Amino acid sequence: MDTLNLFKWIFDLSLVIGLLWLAWQALLGSQVDKEVNEETSEELFRAIVLFIAFGLLMSLVWVRLGAPDVALAEASIGAGLTGALLLSALARLKGRGKNQTDMNNESDHEFKRHQ
Amino acid sequence: MNLNVINKSPKYNHHQSPLKFLLIIILSVMISGLSYAVLILPSQAPGLSVLAVDNIDKSGVSNPVTAVLLNYRGYDTLLEMCVLLLALVGVWSLGDVPERRHSLLGVVRFWPQSNKPERRHSLPGPVLDIFARLLVPLLILVSGYLLWIGAHAPGGAFQAGSVLGAAGVLLLLSDWHFDHHFSGLSLRITLIAGLGMFLTVGLLLLLEGRQLLEYPPPLAGVLILIIEAAATLSIGFTLASLFLGGRPMTQGTTQAMTQATSQATSQAAIVRPITKDQQ
């Protein structure tokens, strides 16, 4: 196998492994004990950020498969806009959760995080 | 509640683990069936690419994907505009613009007239502010470029529209909101401009005796560009409005909004005892 083919194979394999690993981590890689079934905002934030990375890697895969139009659409809509929508929804979930359960320590924690 | 619960040892929920095992088996059967169905496909298959490329001169553009999107399958793109509008109508029907007390980039203030004490007002930080001011004109320029170049290079209406939507999202994140005058009829006209242009061109062609969206080959390029321009505007504003997450305020609804806020805070007081009773 000549070196160009070898490099192509290494590139393809690393893209594929990266995609599958990112998807697994984003969807099923929660580090919280599943019995207690509490979703913390850090876990959801981590899942969303990994999903954005997954979208960007997907954009590279589209270029590799000879689909630059799809790559442009995926990078801006799939990764960028879906990521922004998800983060905005997470922020609103946190805001309403705070309204309803009235947890002061969480607001201090978040205030420190945003600084 | 401890927010930083990190548990390294996986524990199985005994009520769920046989069902989870059954699910894994079913999914393994499914994926092996699908893999078989995919792997027996021939490794060389032209599909419709030969047909698409052979007729590209009559389609008015030279990028095959744009030709497919706007000419060969133009009807699909028309329905695509309908899907975007339907999603927007769905989001708008679920509520008005929500109060943004907290966002992940700082506190965004949507109603500058209100001065309730529990709402923290702060402007976006300098990085976001300067970033938005530098990027938004560039994004508009890139969007126009992608729209124009879509005829003979990768690009097109959806890509240009999404870049415009990203510019809108950036503006919304840096504490910019629609002026009351523009968030009523003008916004709605811009949102339906893409679908409207499609339907106008289609109906004009129907009146001329052709099929729906059957462009005459000498005019095809111009018609595609006109439709794409309207679609770009539409897609950009639709995506930014989807990010906004609610119906924007118009002049008529300002009073209704302040009433709704007071109702919402009283409803929040009602909801809290109910959740406690349920638990």
Add this chain to the structure above:
Amino acid sequence: MNPVFLYTLTGLGLFTLGLYALIIQSHLLRKILAINVMGSGVFLVLVALADRAQSALYQVGPDPIPHAMVITGIVVAVSASALGLSLMLRVQAETGQTAFADEPVEKPSKTL
């Protein structure tokens, strides 16, 4: 193995992973993430199969029609995600929960 089939199998793997997460996870935001990953898997299968047209025999480049379908699909996925997220926020505003009422859980989920 042709790289096309490597990507096709990856797309199937993503679809299955997304389906598993859709069934297993109880939080609605994670369900929306899972649906998006399933969609990406299907798009990967489509575009990978379209790449079969590009070969020395045909000299025309990849099949453009699945590319157009996938672009349309990406836009549909984002609008469905936006609508789904609005519905999720509305469900949380009305009931205070972010999981369906019949999920088999040990404790009721917290509000986040």
